[in-house]
Amino acid sequence: MPNPSSRISGITPHGKDGWEVHFAAMTRKQAGEDIMMLSVGDHDFDTPAQTVEACVTAVRQGRHHYTQLAGLPRLRAAMAAISEQATGLLTRPDEVIATPGGQLALFAAAQATLDPGDHAIMIAPYYATYPGTFRAAGAEFTVVEARAEDGFEPRAEAIEAAIRDNTRTLLINTPNNPTGAVYSPDTLEAIAAVCRRHDLWLISDEVYWTLPGSKKHVSPRALPGMAERTLVVNSMSKSHGMTGWRIGWLTAPADLVARLVSLNLVTTYGLNDFVSRAAIEALENAYGVDEIAERYATRRKAFLDATRGFNDVTVRGSQGGMYVMLDISAVDFDCEQFAWRLLETEKVAVMPGLSFGEAARSHVRISLCQSEDVLREAAERLRRFVASYGERRRSA
Numbered sequence: 001m002p003n004p005s006s007r008i009s010g011i012t013p014h015g016k017d018g019w020e021v022h023f024a025a026m027t028r029k030q031a032g033e034d035i036m037m038l039s040v041g042d043h044d045f046d047t048p049a050q051t052v053e054a055c056v057t058a059v060r061q062g063r064h065h066y067t068q069l070a071g072l073p074r075l076r077a078a079m080a081a082i083s084e085q086a087t088g089l090l091t092r093p094d095e096v097i098a099t100p101g102g103q104l105a106l107f108a109a110a111q112a113t114l115d116p117g118d119h120a121i122m123i124a125p126y127y128a129t130y131p132g133t134f135r136a137a138g139a140e141f142t143v144v145e146a147r148a149e150d151g152f153e154p155r156a157e158a159i160e161a162a163i164r165d166n167t168r169t170l171l172i173n174t175p176n177n178p179t180g181a182v183y184s185p186d187t188l189e190a191i192a193a194v195c196r197r198h199d200l201w202l203i204s205d206e207v208y209w210t211l212p213g214s215k216k217h218v219s220p221r222a223l224p225g226m227a228e229r230t231l232v233v234n235s236m237s238k239s240h241g242m243t244g245w246r247i248g249w250l251t252a253p254a255d256l257v258a259r260l261v262s263l264n265l266v267t268t269y270g271l272n273d274f275v276s277r278a279a280i281e282a283l284e285n286a287y288g289v290d291e292i293a294e295r296y297a298t299r300r301k302a303f304l305d306a307t308r309g310f311n312d313v314t315v316r317g318s319q320g321g322m323y324v325m326l327d328i329s330a331v332d333f334d335c336e337q338f339a340w341r342l343l344e345t346e347k348v349a350v351m352p353g354l355s356f357g358e359a360a361r362s363h364v365r366i367s368l369c370q371s372e373d374v375l376r377e378a379a380e381r382l383r384r385f386v387a388s389y390g391e392r393r394r395s396a
């Protein structure tokens, strides 16, 4: 075949993609092995029944047609209303563009703010698609580490030190995947000050905004001078239990949104009609939102209670979102080896921290997408594994 473009070939570099343990575990589970899957961030429950019914009704009503490129007007209005709640700032429908999932909103945000050769900054540990999303825009990027001892909140000085002449965009994520860190107002103020000082765009990934744990979600968009430079990524995947429906949105200055409509023209050509109708109902009625938030809060507490007093394993971040990060450096510096052995010995699948960047090298990520009973049992297996692993290493 002729040569593919370097753009498409360069999105994910060759070799490992960080999902090896997860896919090996999944294959074994599908073959009948009793494996606890704590590796992936997808709910173990279905979409709320009211949302499903709304979709079925829409299909029956003949909602099978093209929709406006930026989203149905009522969908944009419903999304704007949620953005107003999430960011605390008056939001008009023309400041919102609907996308198939938060991932497309991230892609659009990178395309909207970066030219090829521009430089961006992101914080590690990071959500696994971030590097590829910047590469797809032809941008270079620097990864700034948030430290475990800071609860994985980034330091504004470290971000500022990474700025170059061609830096245009900073990407942050709170509540965070994979760390569960929920950034404090002080951290966000300091980040916003850096963006204002250096005239940067800020992409704020807030797809877990309904899961802030015992903290309050704060959006940097609401801080002084930030609405004009902030693009907020949102999604119904986590908040409304709709991962497979692929629906999310970007909130940004109206001028930028108007330009972004052309990206929808050449990529998605608008959203699925009946999914849009179901999403409108789910957004307007907050179907499932409180229940899902409560469920994850209860699960987080159950898992953290069960790991309390673990020798050699320390919880870091883990205040909100759908994940818990465990520092395993006292047991093993090689998180991949740890994850493989945990799978072999105790049949528990977790994500090695390295999948989320160097900053998480000595950690593993636990997904809370399982019942409390499963999480308690997984904690027990982890305790047993760590005790015998430590023993073996000491006697080796």
Ligand SMILES: Cc1ncc(COP(=O)(O)O)c(C=O)c1O
Residues within 6 Å of the ligand: 041, 100, 101, 102, 103, 104, 106, 127, 173, 176, 177, 205, 207, 234, 235, 236, 237, 243, 247, 248
């Ligand atoms: C931090 C973060 N951002 C964005 C997304 C994309 O979500 P979706 O495309 O399902 O809306 C995810 C999904 O796991 C995520 O964890």
